[in-house]
Amino acid sequence: MKFTNAKRQLWLATTACAGLVLSCAGAQAQSANTTELNLPPVAAISQDLAAKGIYLNANYFGEFAGNLSGGEHQGSDYADQVVAGADIDLQKLVGWQGAALHIEFTNRDGRSQGADVINNSVATQQIYGGGQTYNLTTLTLEQKLLNGMIDITAGRTELDQLTLNDPIYCHFQSNAICGQPDIMGKIINASFWPVAVWGGRVVVSPVQDWYVKAGIADNDPVDSASPHHGFDWGTGHSKGAEIPLELDYQTSFADDAYPRRYDVGVVFDRTPYTYDQFMPVSKTGYGRTMLYVQAKQMVYRPDMNSQRGLTVFGAAVFGPDSNQVADYNISAGAVYQGPMASRPADSAGFLISDTHYRGSFINELYNYRVTTLGGSQRPASSLMMMEADYDAYLTPWLDVMPNVQYIVHPDGLGSRAYPKSNLPDAFVVGLQFNVNIGGLIGLPSEN
Structure with a gap:
């Protein structure tokens, strides 16, 4: 069988991924390697800052994707x-009870394989986006009152920090669900990490495990422009706001042998919109709504003395208005934490x-395809994305996650021109790795 250079590289990547999974499966014990760089001045400074309530953190993420x-x-x-x-405990630093300051900078680089190669609107690398540049992503003040109520x-x-999110969603390299189901941007206007706007949220917990959440986020297209890097804090370009409301029931291992989370929510979008982002035909309007439910439940534990086990999850998002690009998304999956007793930190998803x-x-796209491109095939009405992965923790500061993804009906709405006919299903191999720089150089953790 004859391969192009690109395919040969992809097969090598696939073989490397498979070898890594097999080596993990054959391991007899989880690595206890706690090797850190020997940087005494850094360790001394960070320990001194932590004693004052200032906790520094840093990570490097890399993601490769290619379709065979x-x-x-x-x-x-x-x-x-x-x-x-940095996370700054203001109570420890200056005596401000229940207060904390959160600061986060990001820098993104590289290209989107999903957009550039497959021509799909949803990325196969969830860390792509936000201008591929540096940004001030988070600068928030948090205040807890009444013992955290x-x-x-x-x-x-x-x-996406204020509504419809869960940490389990970013177990995956695909951007179909990381942060929140990708459909959010096809139903309402939304600001997405790492591009920040003015916003906030109030969470009230009237009784244990129950939470009522309400928030607001500005919609400012200037903030989304990469040259500002998150430092244009004016409100003169604001187009309106999104208002999320959520009712959340959530337990943990502290009070539940099988932790779970169930919630329902709504987001009211009070801003003008345009279809231009998703299609060559311009269409504008004002105001939309998004409804959602999400659930997560641990269903199996092989060992009640550890947190190993199988967790299943699902989310359903609906756009009830006639002026929305998509009308619903259904996402579901499972993550097995510690699939082998000898490797409790690993996970498979x-x-x-x-x-x-x-x-x-779809009718608008079909009309454009026929009248402008000379095609005749009706666009597919659904976009389905799947992923299977294995996240191997090789050291406490390094994990590597080979994965395979399958895209049914790529939508042709990526960075390339809209296609004359529907695109064939895509098979993608991926490799994600995460270097916890803070752990590598010995920065103390807040927990």
Whole structure:
């Protein structure tokens, strides 16, 4: 069988990924390597800061993705991200009870394989986006009142930190669900990490495990422009706001043998919108709404003396208005923490996400394809993305996650021109790695 250079590289990547998984599966014990760089001045300074309530952190993420078949053509891309910041306990630092300051900077680089190669609107690398540059991503003040019953956070943040999110979603390299289901941007206007706007949230916990959440996020297209890097804090360009409301029930290992989370929510978008982001035909309007439910439940524990076990999750997002690009998304998956007793920090995951485009939107695309491009095939009404992965913790500061992704009906709405006919399904191999720089150089953790 004859391969192009690109395919040969992808097969090598696939073989490396498979070898890594097999080596993990054959391991007899989880690595106890706590090797850190010997940087006494850094350790001394960070320990002194931590004693004052200032906790520094830094991470490097890298993601490779390449498709062996399908999409616009075959090829691969690499994207990376550096995150650095601090969590400051103001009670410890200056005696301000219940207060904390959160600061985070990001720098992104690289290309989007999903957009550039497959021509799909949803990325195969979840760390791509936000201008591929440096940004002040978070600068928020948090205040807890009444022994934590009320938690108020405000400052420079973004909508996806305020609603419809869960840490389990970013177990995956695909951007179909990381942060929140990707459909959010096809139903309402939204600000997405790492690009920040003015916003805040109030969380009230009237009884244990129950939370009522309300927030607001500005919609400012100037803040989304990369030249400002998150430092244009004016409000003169504001187009309105998004207002999320959520009711959340959530337990933990502290009070539940099988931790769970169930919540329902709504986001009211009071801003003007345009279809230009998703199609060659301009269409504008004002005001939309998003409804959602999400659930997460641990269903199996092989050992009640550890936190190993299988957790299943799902989310359903709906756009009830006729002026939305998509009308619903259903996402579901599972993550097995510690699939082998000898490797409790490892995890394996599976995800499937299906976005259904509104009929009126598909009709617009079909009309453009026929009248302008000379095509005749009706665009697919759904975009389905799947992923299977294995996250191997090789040291306490390094984990590597080989993964495979399959995209059914790539939508042709990536960075390339809209295609004359529907694109073939794409098979993608990926590799994500995360270097906890703070752990590597010995920065103390707040927990």
